Amino acid sequence: MVFGILGKCARNTSDSSGTQAPPVQLARVERSRPRRPQRTRRTYRNALQVLGTSRVLAGMRTRNPGSQRSATAKGFSCLACRTIFVQRLRGVRTMLGSRIASTTVLVTALLAWTMPETQARFTPIVTYAPMTKVTDVAALDLDQNELERQLGLGALNNARAVYERGGNSLSIANLTLVNPPGPMSYPQGTQVLGRTKGSANTTVLGILVDESVTWGALPGNVTIHVQPTPTANPVDSGPLVKRTSMVTHPLPFPLLLRVANRIPGYNDQGHVTLVPPGESANRGDKLAYKYDIRQDNWNLRTLQSLSTNADTSMRPCPGCPFYADFQTFVNYYETTEYADSWIMAAALNRSVAFPSGRGNANFGAAFTSGSKLGLAEAVKKGTAYMSVFMQIIRDLEDAMTDCDNKCDPDDLSCQDIGAEAVHSLDAAVALYAGSLEGTDGTENSGVMPYALANRRAADFRTGGPQGERSSGTAHVNYEVIKEFKHAQTRLLADECNLARQNKWRIVNLMKVPLVQGVLRYAYMRDFNNPSDAPTREKEQAEGATFAAALLPFVHKCDTADATLIYNNMRIGSDANKVVFADVKAALERNYGCMGISCPLVGGFHNGQDYERGATPCTEGTLQGPAAPDFSQLPSSSGGSGGGNAGVAVGWILAVCLAGVVGFMAYRRFGKRKNIADVMKPPANNLAAVSEIA
Known part of the structure; x- marks a missing residue:
């Protein structure tokens, strides 16, 4: 059963036809991959082809089994083989004991070792090594960067054009x-x-x-x-x-x-x-x-489209309910385009009234100084921390859905690789960090949520691996990237429910900089209320936008606390009536419900000491609350008895597989060719990729 993949293969013969979609429809369909109405069937000619020249790669569907791989797909074949093999191990795991799950990770590493040519195919994103090509997704931060540049020049119309039309992604x-x-x-x-x-x-x-x-x-x-x-x-x-x-x-x-x-x-x-x-x-x-x-x-992909396409993209399938976190925001605002409504109201200096009556903002009435500082802050923080923030969650949810859509491991005619799940996870990382942070996250030039976490960590003394510094990479970012890496390993090992724990923690860690943003501007408006109107408007807009990105989570936990925070932080609120202590207490009462903790948030710090009344609360640990148990499928944690035998047999199986792969690779390639030569596709064929990354 395990080695069935070495001989049972065929071609993917999927095809499609239809009428040409109009541009608007095309933008919706192609920006967010259509959900599969049923389990996709994918089979392969032989395992060495999968290792060397497979055509079903990188989460993309090819139109012809004989076509050459695109530059995007080239080099992804090792992942295809790994995920196929892991699927075969699922059946073995049920016989050998639950701890065989650790063996799947070992085998993944062994298979990667046998194919060094495929390693480091894609440049790391803040130390995370993507296994699919998501550079076009990461390039969305170039739109955000240009938008911020135009806002800095006071060119709101130009910034709005970048927001609406894009320029760097798809x-x-x-x-x-x-x-x-x-x-x-x-x-x-x-x-x-x-x-x-x-x-x-x-x-x-x-x-x-x-x-x-x-x-x-x-x-x-x-x-x-x-x-x-x-x-x-x-x-x-x-x-x-x-x-x-x-x-x-x-x-x-x-x-x-x-x-x-x-x-x-x-x-x-x-x-x-x-x-x-x-x-x-x-x-x-x-x-x-x-x-x-x-x-x-x-x-096709613009900062605006993340929000305006949300009604379709934020569902696991057409007609399905929204993803849970997005539903939380829909429940609060009662619209799927809440982010676009906020951003456009600020860009046009007008009011936004949500159907729910909650979270409203009247920029035109509140910002009367003639300065554009406040409007600019509401726009740029709205795009990065309302639109992009939710799209990251969407890609994480999509990865979990793709992980679940697996074939029956005993059906040798159906080999559905896990590339789509990994691709969605890679896309989430690409959006979280963007392209400007570099490979190790030390460039400090980013504009996405990763950059915000670093800035707020300096304000709240939560930088460094242990969360005790006022400089360097945020502890939250260390943890988020670690969770992304663990999720990647678990998706490759077909451990969907364990990957959900990583997703749960990532989403909650992403809330921490938003909480810190609300606290920072609540403090500044209470104690450092500036005399000049432009600066007051700027601080009001920043605090209100952070609150707009966070309030639905608080509202789900406690409606009264959400109302208190909104009344203090809303656009148009009287700075003399902002009470930092009340906002701080309301947030802290809901840390546990939101999946965060006092040590994760820290306290507002001036570089020498904590500001008065802004010291950290003490409940919880730096690790935050434990993730819930998502096991609804066969659990990877078993009872006593048989575990050691399963691990022992698993090790033997892994070593045998490594030997078989090595021997067959030697027979296939010999001393005359190396893997890189074999992976060079024929010059007279052309790849035809049907799905946009």
């Missing part, structure tokens, strides 16, 4: 095919080949993201939507190329766009070759096109 180019011959039909994943400006060599420009494109015999122009191959990668290959904005209505400032230099032509005409999945380049169709680099670009 960039799409609209190519107009000029009177193409017909009838023709191309599926999603068709590759678009051509020459970039100034180059004589034909290269892959991108892939077709429309569900399908079909036209008849009558002449006429046809528009196709292409996701360009990025010129550079914010995590893997250095800085991006700075270009004039290429959104529909060009903005009066430079914007980093990864579309630049990829689709040839500036208001000119040329030819591109469309190569359907499984076809070679010389059999593609060469078609005339036109494309305006200044106008024919848009972005």
Whole structure:
């Protein structure tokens, strides 16, 4: 049963067809991967192909089993083999005892060791090593960074354009095919080949993201939507190329766009070759096109889309209930677009009245100084700590759902790899840290929740591994990244319920900087109320936005305490009536309910000592409350008896497997080829990836 994967394999023959989706629908569908209506069936030709040249990789579905892997998918085959093997071990685990779970982790490491070429394929994100390509997700922080830059210049309209239109994540180019011959039909994943400006060599420009494109015999122009191959990668290959904005209505400032230099032509005409999945380049169709680099670009993933698409993206499947934490926010605000409502109200200096009557803010009435400082703070903190914050939780939930959607381990015709679960987890890390923090998290130039945790740790003396410093990496960040790493290991080992404990802790740790933000600005408004109106508005906006991102959690625990905090921190509240002690006490009463503790939050510190009345409370430990038991599937913790035998047999099994893999790899590759050579795909085939990372 265990070694069945070494001989039982086939091809993935999935395909799809349909009509071309309009841009709005496409943005919703492609930004958030469609949920699988049923368990996906994936089988493989042989284990060595899975190890070396598997086509079902990186959480993406290929249209043709013979197609070459894309640059995104290349090198992910080791993960495919590991996760397949772990699935086979599930059946063995039920026979050998619960502690065999530790053996699955061992085997994962052994299989990784047998394939060194696949290691370090993707650059670490703040010490976390992603196993799938999520650089396009991480690039969303470049939108946030540009938004903050424009806000710093007082250019709220420009900042709003960045928020609404994006520029760095899931960039799409609209190519107009000029009177193409017909009838023709191309599926999603068709590759678009051509020459970039100034180059004589034909290269892959991108892939077709429309569900399908079909036209008849009558002449006429046809528009196709292409996701360009990025010129550079914010995590893997250095800085991006700075270009004039290429959104529909060009903005009066430079914007980093990864579309630049990829689709040839500036208001000119040329030819591109469309190569359907499984076809070679010389059999593609060469078609005339036109494309305006200044106008024919848009972005599927924007800071705004995280909120405006939430009604569909925050569900495990179409029509299913919302994810639990998102439902908490919907219960409080009674709208799925609460974050966008807050951000747009601040950007336009107007009021926002939520359907629930809770959390309202009237920026126009409260901010009358003419300064834009307060509005800018409400916008930039709203995007990072309301929209991005919830999207991180969504990706974590998606990873758990993907982990659950496994095939029957005894069904050898169904081998559903766990790549999608790992990809969703990697995406959560990419959003939490972004691309600007670097590989080890010491760049201190980020703009996502990871950066906020570091700033608040300095204010509350919770930095360092033990949470006792006023500088360095936040203790919360050490813990969050540790939990991400543990979750990755458990997802690979198919330990979904244990991974849920990691997810539970990550979500709760992410609340700590929000609590610290509320406490900081409650203190400043109570004791350091400045005389100048712009600074007062700035502090009011910061405190109110932190509260807006946290209040639904507090409200779920205690409605009266949530109301007290809102009345103190809301936009338009009288600074003379802000009582820091009341806000602090209300928050502390709900630490346990929110899954955090006094030592995690710390106390407001001035660099020399704690501020008056702001010393830390003492309940709880630095580790925070223990995660609940999510075991509803077969538990990985068993009773007494048989455990040692299971571990012993598991070790023997692992060693035997390592020997078999090594021997077969030697027979397959010998001394004439190394793994890197074998993994080089044939030059005449083209990958056709149907799902956007």
